[in-house]
Amino acid sequence: MRTLAHHTQAELAERATRAPLLHIDGVTKTFPGVKALDDVSLDVRAGEVHALLGENGAGKSTLMKVLAGNHQADRGRIHLEGEPIRVSGPHEAKHLGIVLIHQELSLAPEMTVAENIFLGSLPRRALGFVDFRKLYADAGRILDRLGCRFAASDKVETLSIANRQMVEIGRALVFTPKIVVFDEPTASLTDAEKVVLFDVIRSLQAENVGIVYISHRMDEIFTLSARITVLRDGAVRGTLVTAETTEDEVTRLMIGRALEPRSRAQARPAGKMALEVKGLSCGDLFRDVSFGVRAGEVVGMYGLIGAGRTEIAETIFGLRAPDAGEIRRDGEVVSINSPPDAIAHGIALAPESRKEQGLVLSMSCRDNMSLSQLETVSRAGWLDRSAEQAIYDRYAERLALKSPSWRTPVVNLSGGNQQKVVLGKWLGTAPKVLIIDEPTRGIDVGSKSEIHKLIRELAAGGMAVLMISSEMPEVLGVSDRILALYHGRLAAEFDADTVTEDALVQAISGL
Incomplete structure (x- = not known):
């Protein structure tokens, strides 16, 4: 049994007796061919952090968009401070004191x-x-x-x-909110920024603001929340008192089964060096970085945001020009000045932001998968649809892609399935080296397990995998070796079987 940080049992007991600040009662929402929400009820008390969990596509974001006025419910009622409300749009929601902090950033860049x-x-x-x-x-x-x-x-x-x-x-701090919804707020934050965010959340609690907290990260859920409501297939599967439940129980409610125990494959004899960088530097982003990845192994790259991880990957893939150093493939020095050069040398990059950098959201699953192979699926300037379909059919089956049809726009897929489309796009190029940046960012616990298994299977098939991740359990659970970065330099290299969490944290902190 786990306890909530910063709250005494007396405080928790007192909050549990409060009347609901927000009450969502029997909300149903249907889109063409899909019942996104099925008779969903949820309440949030003043000063409470109420976690909302579920796999991607379970209905969490749809429910919050109904609350914030982005969608209108087909049936059901919403009460705020005991009074019925009908939220016609986001502006009215803010006027009522309901603020939604989106997972997908809604900022004006210019x-x-x-x-x-x-x-x-x-x-x-x-x-x-x-x-x-x-x-x-x-x-x-x-x-x-x-x-x-x-x-x-x-x-x-x-x-x-x-x-x-x-x-x-x-944005949430501009108003005097009554309800604040945090949708995956820490997906891109460093550990230091998370501490600040948690302090902000606790200050909102002290002001009796009700918090709905959506996250796939169990440690955050058990640190912050008083209660957990789990959605699956658009319906509530249970509401649990956080201090009286376990991660295993929450996971079973989320995916309808217990997760398979996470274990790495047994160590295999190392293959030949598939990718090697020596003395690679790029301005102030990173300096004098040297490492190698052998065929058949997963090398994890771990460090705080800003340590240079993504920039190293982009340089290897030809998106950035290095100031110094060299890149070797199968022992030979290669010149990579652009992504086509990298692809020609058997290197693929699944980028950090799949929606902004890896996919064309309005296009179909099939068309996205063939984007990296347009030369091979075209004849005399015309696309060969049968060749495109063959690529889609092959990798949709191999990756267990869950999509209604090849015609489905990828914007309509869950995060885990979008990531599978990205991987299918690059696997179609038959790479010898796969660089995958934040492979499970914003992905639910069930899909994470599938992606981790896939990465291990790719390595078992002889591929060299460089995996960049901000999540320590992911790096420890999937990698064979771990590279720790600090301020643009390689601080240490560890064997994943023997490294401790303390040693890893010290390395990425410059200690």
């Missing part, structure tokens, strides 16, 4: 941080002109509260994904 934070409620001077002095001062105070190191006047397009997420969170 605008400043301050303008994004106060979008829709910009401070005005006489005659309706924006009061920029007040705008930047107010935004600066919010950034200070979040411990951000960037300025209110910075353009959002210049920020990292992690910093953009902090701007999204900052």
Whole structure:
């Protein structure tokens, strides 16, 4: 049994007796051919963190979009502070005190941080002109509260994904909210930024704000929440008191079965060196990095956001030009000046942001899978649809892709299945080296297990895999060796069978 940090049993008992601040009763929502929500009921008390869990596609985001006015329910009622409400749109939701912090960032990149934070409620001077002095001062105070190191006047397009997420969170602090929904808020945050976020959540609790917290990360759920509601296939499968349940029980409710115990494959004799970098440097992003990945092994790359992990991957794949160093494939020095060069040398990259960098969301699953092989699926400038279909059929089956049809736009798939489409796209090029950046970011626990198994199977088949991840359990559970990065340099290399968590944390912290 696990206990909640920062809350005494007396406090938890007192909160448990409070009348619901928010009550969602019997909400049903149907889209063409899909019942997204089926008679869902949920309540949140003042000062409570109520976790909402479920696999991708279980209905979590749909339920929150109904609450925030993005969707209208077919049936059901919503009460706030005991009064029935009907939320016609996001603006009305904010007016009522309901704030949704999206998993998918909804920022205007060309605008400043301050303008994004106060979008829709910009401070005005006489005659309706924006009061920029007040705008930047107010935004600066919010950034200070979040411990951000960037300025209110910075353009959002210049920020990292992690910093953009902090701007999204900052929006919630503009209002005097009654209910705040956090949808995967830590997916892009460093450990230090998570601490700040958790402090913000606890300060909101102290102000009797009700929190709905959506996350796939069990450690966060058991640290923050008082109760957990689990959705599966659009229906509530149970509401549990966090201190009285276990991760195994929550997982069984989420996926309808127990997860197979996670175990790495037994160590195999190392193959030949498939990828090797020596003295690789790129400006201030990373310096003098050297490592190798052998055929048949998974090498994990671990470090804090900003340590240079993604930039190293992008340089190997030809998206960045190195200042110094060399890249070897099968022992031979190769020149990689662009992604086509990397592909020609048998290197593939599944990027960190699958939606922004790995997929064309409006296109079908089949068309996305064939994007990396247009030369082989075209004849005299015309696409060979049968060749495209053969690629899709092969990898949809191999990856156990769950999609209604090859025609389905990838935007309609769950995060785990979108990642499978990305992997199918690159596996079709028959790579010898697969670089996969944050393979399970924003993916539910069941799909994570499938992706981890797939990575191990690819390595067992002789592929060299370089896996970049921010999740320590993932790195420890999937890798054969682990590279620890600190401030753009390789701080240490570990054998995954013998490394301790303490040693890994010390290495990425510069200790």
